Amino acid sequence: MVQQGSAEATELAQQREVAAGNELEHFIPFRKRAVITMCAEELPEQERESFREFATILASVLHHRFHARIEAIKDAYHVLDPPPDLKRIAEPAWQDRVRAQQALEEELVELAERANFTRVTEEELKRAFDEESLIKVRLEVDREDIDTAMFFRRGSFERERKVKSWMGLRRRTIAFRSYAKVIVYVTFRDPEHFADRDADDLPFTPGSTMVKLFENVPRHDIEMLFPNVRVGMRPIDKMMIGVPALISGIIVVVTKLIASLGVLLLLIAFWLGIRDEAVELDQATLVTIGAGLAAFGGYLVRQFNKFKNRKIQFMKALSENLYFRNLDNEIGVFHHLLDIAEEAEVKEAVLAYHFLRLAPGPITAEELDQRIEDWFAQRWNTRFDFEVRDGLRKLRELDLIDEHDGRVSALELDDAKRRLDERWDKVFDYNTVG
Structure with a gap:
């Protein structure tokens, strides 16, 4: 136990050194x-x-x-x-x-x-997209829709958080840097740029300007502040949905659909002229086909709902993070600044x-x-x-x-x-x- 605790302490210290950096800000924290x-x-x-x-x-x-x-x-x-x-x-x-x-x-x-804010560079934004997010979602932004984007940060400090690993079986403490305040200024392209897209499906108004102020933003998650950010699936999320879906799909095919599948293949072969002998469709055969198709249809609906619910969970996590970090919007940001x-x-x-x-x-x-x-x-x-x-x-x-x-x-x-x-x-x- 002593060795394990020492190893974790060493790992945490190394994370602190990486997170701390050597940059001194102009901000006077009084x-x-x-x-x-x-x-x-x-x-x-x-x-x-x-x-x-x-x-x-x-x-x-x-x-x-x-x-x-x-x-x-x-x-x-x-x-x-x-x-x-x-x-x-x-x-x-x-x-x-x-x-x-x-x-x-x-x-x-x-x-x-x-106000002693520092302009966030493109390198910092790229690093935020490349590094793993603390809210465990994959975020995507279409930069082509944006005409101008400026981010400013102030007040960098170290924080710690306990996160789950090994499928939730283990918890460990990680150290990371957070920005006390972040200003986001974004202008979107003119309506002509979105002529081939439905304006009602856009989360913003073409040609508009958005100014927002956030607090306590982890450095790794700064990309979530883009107003047109979308939630995507990480490889591990796809595996968590795809592997069980594949296994249950095989079970459904073997136990429910295989009997119906044989009859359907014979029918298709007869309709295409590959098979000369007609297939007799009695009541038992029709029940078998119907049960198999219903089971497979139900399986597809369940998998789609699982995917949709998983994405809703990710969007909820993103929305909650933004809601509790938002300080001000539009002209109010300038008053604050x-x-x-x-x-x-x-x-x-x-x-x-x-x-x-x-x-x-x-x-x-x-x-x-x-x-x-x-x-x-x-x-x-x-x-x-x-x-x-x-x-x-x-x-x-x-x-x-x-x-x-x-x-x-x-x-x-x-x-x-x-x-x-x-x-x-x-x-x-x-x-x-x-």
């Missing part, structure tokens, strides 16, 4: 309020409230910038896919739809980057300002990056790739830093708050009176 609190607690008691005030007005300024973006996104989405309870004042022209589609895709890519991106911007700006202010003098961007990453690794046991350029960009735009010869320093806290307050006062400057 809430905005938590980051502000973590930084404030590093300061002397008399500075903490002032620092929190700085973070509050900084967040307000950045929030106003994102508010303008969501209005632009809502305008573009209304052109492409208006909600059923809102009317258009005019039907958009084809050129308007093209511009709206392009604007939506550009916003999605930029917001995903600002904007909130995440805004929070990421605030966290990066607050951290960059805080560590510049604590530095003994002007430092380089590389030194700032290292200080922040080391602090999280040592103080909070968390590793990620801090977006130092992005953090400095926001502070530069808000005029909160001084730069000389490639070295950066932060304004004093009171000066930084005053500049942010002046910028906030000018957000709506409609007073034209001299």
